[in-house]
Amino acid sequence: MEKVEHEYGANQIQVLEGLEAVRKRPGMYIGSVSIRGLHHLVYEIVDNCVDEALAGYCDKITIQIEPGNIICVEDDGRGIPVDIHPKTHISAAETVYTVLHAGGKFGGDSGYKVSGGLHGVGASVVNALSNWVEVTIQRDGGIYNMKFEKGKTVQKLERIGDSDKTGTKVRFLADDTIFETLDYDYEVLEKRFREIAFLTKGLTIIIEDLREETPKKAEFCFEGGLRSFVEFLNKNKETINKEPIYIEKANGEVPVEVSLQYTTAYSESIYSFVNNINTIEGGTHLEGFKRALTKVFNDYARSHSILKEKDSNLQGEDIREGLTAVVSVKVKDPQFEGQTKTKLGNSNVTGIVQAAVVDVLSAYLEENPAVAKAILEKCVSASRAREAARKARELVRKKNSLEVTTLPGKLADCSSKNADECEVYIVEGDSAGGSAKQGRDRRTQAILPLWGKMLNVEKSRADKIYNNDKLKPVIQAIGAGIGADFDVNKIRYGKVVIMADADVDGSHIRTLLLTFFFRYMRPLIEQGHVFLAQPPLYKVSKKGIKDVYCYTDEELDEELEKIGRDNVSIQRYKGLGEMNPEQLWETTMDPQNRIFVKVTMEDAIKADEIFNILMGDDIEPRREFIEKNAKFVKNLDI
Secondary structure, eight states: OOOOOOOOSGGGOOOOOTTHHHHHOTHHHHSOSSHHHHHHHHHHHHHHHHHHHHTTOOOEEEEEEETTTEEEEEEOSSOOOOSBOTTTSSBHHHHHHHSTTOSSOSOSTTSOSSOOTTTTOHHHHHHHTEEEEEEEEEETTEEEEEEEETTEEEEEEEEEEEOSOOEEEEEEEEOTTTSSOOOOOHHHHHHHHHHHHHHSTTOEEEEEEOSSSSOEEEEEOOTTTHHHHHHHHTTTSOBSSSSOEEEEEEETTEEEEEEEEEBSOSSOEEEEEETTEEOTTOBHHHHHHHHHHHHHHHHHHHHTTSSOTTSOOOOHHHHHTTEEEEEEEOOSSOOEESTTSOEEOOTHHHHHHHHHHHHHHHHHHHHOHHHHHHHHHHHHHHHHHHHHHHHHHHHHHSTTHHHHSOOSSOOBOOSOOOTTTOEEEEEESHHHHHHHHHHSOTTTEEEEEEOSOOOOGGGOOHHHHHTOTTTHHHHHHHOSOSGGGOOGGGOSOSEEEEEOOSSHHHHHHHHHHHHHHHHHOHHHHHTTOEEEEOOOSEEEEETTEEEEEESSHHHHHHHHHHHOSTTOEEEEOSSGGGSOHHHHIIIIIOTTTOOEEEOOOSOHHHHHHHHHHHHSSOHHHHHHHHHHHGGGOOSOOO
């Protein structure tokens, strides 16, 4: 390879002054410049307010989305210090907003013992990525104000009046040259601030959306803390212990707060937090909680002869069946690891959480024998079902089980064995399955036809799932196990595509399959392997013009406006089976033309709630959900 000579010396080393680095590489600081990153700006400012609340100085936070997508966040904390900083020689307040890694989160007697956010880069990053920022501070008997534009100070901190109050108000407009959109999603922000209110007992958080004629407003304050959080998560579930069990202990420098409640469901829902950060990958605090749970219930079962001498101990998964729990710890110097840096790594936290839970939960069970008995009856039943599931699982694992098992719908496999390029279409009905088999690319596309309604896993245990004729071929075809045994690295297909009719039955099948994937193959969704095929609703034919496929009513109207409505033939596809193989390939399976919807899972708590509403036992929440969302349903022949 020919070497091209370029001058490479000190002049080629670029130095970015101040906050220029943030504007140059915003993704390094807030993850992305999509709406997700936009929301992150709000979270960073609110996190600073919450740090004041955690330190015991703030009782109320108000967030407003003003017309023009201006954000205003105000708290009644101590107010950012206004005196001159000894190192920067500018006010402490200006330092916080113009210097990276400047703040009260790095220790010291006057700083915060624990904090969330981006460890001191929050306020300065928001400043760097905004068109303008205005900060008003009340403290030390005065009102102070300063202004910035694109991270640069345009008005130094100045005293503009007197006040006997304290607090900080921040108004900012995000930079439209950096972010893809400035249109905040009120519901996403509302959900996050509700969560923070649950995690910060007694703190009042108000959010208002003032952009429309009719403003939206929500106010959150939960004196019950995590107890209220668990009640909220279980509001549509039948519970075993009517009052959530609550644990709060300040062991050394790591305060531990836990709440748990058992339901009649078969899946577990455990959420963990460190300094109000959702640790979606768990970590040492979650490990300590699980160990304590297993120890306490086994010890109680032994001492009260619920488990006999010859009986095996209950496994952790038996004890967690139907459990809803929230585990929250406050750690002074949290060490995060894992793929998304949301897994706590501090080893000392395991023992601290375990000791706190063992101590309080053991006492609770002794004081509430009826509740203890009801929970353990469920655990023992889960243990029996687990054993039955193990036997069923062994049958599934037998060598060549995929080939020798009689499947309700035969899998037409693809010739390639490279999972990265392979995809399996789970197709509703034999007719559509036949067309898909004939129209597919046999090298990379596998077809698995299913018919009829499959099992609702929300109401079923694992042993029923392994033996279900509708789900067994899905488990075997994907080839990566199920539940605790599921290994996403073993999947046989990089894309799992649900291809169902655009009608009520098709929607039901999609929901049943998605519920199954969410409960028993969650990494499949988390890592982006699940897709929904989008077949066309209409074929428009007119003499002299090539047939056109339309996927929505809006597309149909646009096409008819374009070609005229006279002498036009419109075919409305009632189902996939009405398409011949060539049409199905051209519209729904050809990578060059097809439309897929990628199934993502931004928020496990919300997903858990929706699946419980749609597929659980309680009818009333489902009716309310349908009535509220019916206006969004299109293109369904009901």
